[in-house]
Amino acid sequence: MSFERIREKLNILADAAKYDVSCSSSGSTRTNKSKGLGNSTGMGICHSYTEDGRCISLLKILLTNHCIFDCAYCVTRKSNDIKRAAFKIQEVVDLTINFYRRNYIEGLFLSSGIFKNPDYTMERLVSVAKKLRLEENFNGYIHLKSIPGASDELMYEAGLYADRLSVNIEIPTISGLRLLAPDKKHEDFTKPMRKVRDEIRRYKAEKKVIRSTPTFAPAGQSTQMIIGATGESDKDIMYSATHYYSTYRMKRVYYSGYVPVAEDSRLPGIGSQVPMLRENRLYQTDWLLRFYGFDVREILNDHYPNLDVEVDPKLSWALRNLHHFPVDVNQADKRMLARVPGIGMQSVDRILKARRFRKLNWEHLKKIGVALNRARYFLVCDSRHWHQKDLEPATLKGLILQNSQGKFRKNYSTQLQLFD
Structure with missing residues (x-):
């Protein structure tokens, strides 16, 4: 041949x-x-x-x-x-x-x-x-x-x-x-x-x-x-x-x-x-089921047969279940910490280790790697300020999306300056 x-x-x-x-x-x-x-x-x-x-x-x-x-x-x-x-x-x-x-x-x-x-x-x-x-x-x-x-x-x-x-x-x-x-x-x-x-x-x-x-x-x-x-x-x-x-x-x-x-x-x-975004949302859901302790029926059911394309599945679940929040980062168990938008499993483990030595505040959480642009609306910590203030789910969703877009524009602008 x-x-x-x-x-x-x-x-x-x-x-x-x-x-x-x-x-x-x-x-x-x-x-x-x-x-x-x-x-x-x-x-x-x-x-x-x-x-x-x-x-x-x-x-x-x-x-x-x-x-x-x-x-x-x-x-x-x-x-x-x-x-x-x-x-x-x-x-x-x-x-x-x-x-x-x-x-x-x-x-x-x-x-x-x-x-x-x-x-x-x-x-x-x-x-x-x-x-x-x-x-x-x-x-x-x-x-x-x-x-x-x-x-x-x-x-x-x-x-x-x-x-x-x-x-x-x-x-x-x-x-x-x-x-x-x-x-x-x-x-x-x-x-x-x-x-x-x-x-x-x-x-x-x-x-x-x-x-x-x-x-x-x-x-x-x-x-x-x-x-x-x-x-x-x-x-x-x-x-x-x-x-x-x-x-x-x-x-x-x-x-x-x-x-x-x-x-x-x-x-x-x-x-x-x-759309690639639909694949991405399915993989995010898969990850929640395998590593974050979610049951598939919590995320998708007869009332919510399709994933929200605007926000990730964990944030979507949190907005539908605001009665579970705010979560005290210094008291909550591992399962509940993993359900807070903006906190990944690596950050959960870091929080559990760090709070054995002191109470955690916003600055500590930022250093740990928590995405505060989302998590701050669902957490209380060793700081007086709490951001949620009884907002409706739709209003809260809009705020988070606005913050995310603002962060994207800021990062994009920074990248452009590198080439000036």
Whole structure:
């Protein structure tokens, strides 16, 4: 195979992989052994940020963009008139090793269209990971995109060689999937998820007894939803995400705004791309559920089915629940401090440590890192002044937005002065 043909395949199949955003490596601890190549400890992928703040990259490609399915939202669907290509197993292995040795990448994210059938495709994905591990002694990060409908046996083998596995649920609701991908069944997505969850549990239990037990998918599993292709509300999306977190122990659920790829009466028009702000609000809500102790029903319910685009979800909740405020920063517990707009979890921990030595005032909170342009309306501390003064939610929201815009203009003006 000529170099030009390999490069052409890479251009086609790397471009086709850009629609998959579920690529985070957090949680993997696969270390280098037997003087092998690479080490996935503490690393992220595909220009993602690790826990220690480093930004690192990944070879992110499809094995092929051929597909037997005709999902309306997918650029690689069989009815789409695009240039097709497919890598051989050894070509992906060689690309990964060569790119790694040139310090271009620190891992592999491999997905694929489905050709012939799910098991045939999944077997080829597993073969790539197996060759990298056993023949090339590659200890870098590997993320395999599991194929819906693949057998339990192949999912089990995939978990032995990959750091993370993921099955994209694609559409948040069963009705939406039935509309846009009538050839697919919801069970084809959940079956591999269930297998991976059960094997992770089994291997962890065995490792407590036998320390030499190998790891199984040490970075867990994730999934991705396409947002805005059907008419789901933010409530529908986040209730679905909560289900996958609790039922299948997902490490992450990713929310990808629908990108119009073709004219189809079932889809939004070509010019109606989902705003980035909606994705951002969903991720903020996801963060509140996972790290701040919120229940999804507190943020989204029948009365509030969609997120406020003007303010973040925590501030929106606080404005609807002013009876919980003001919070005394020197007395409140961790759970309530985490619910104050403008206070992140790092600041919560700093407050809890600092107040053991003295009572905190506004100046202390500013040094700790609390965003006082929001938090001051919901807090009392060792200072007489309290800003809320029984304001109505709409008035308070307007004040906070005005302060935020003023802060933005001030920062922007400062940046401009640097170039004068």
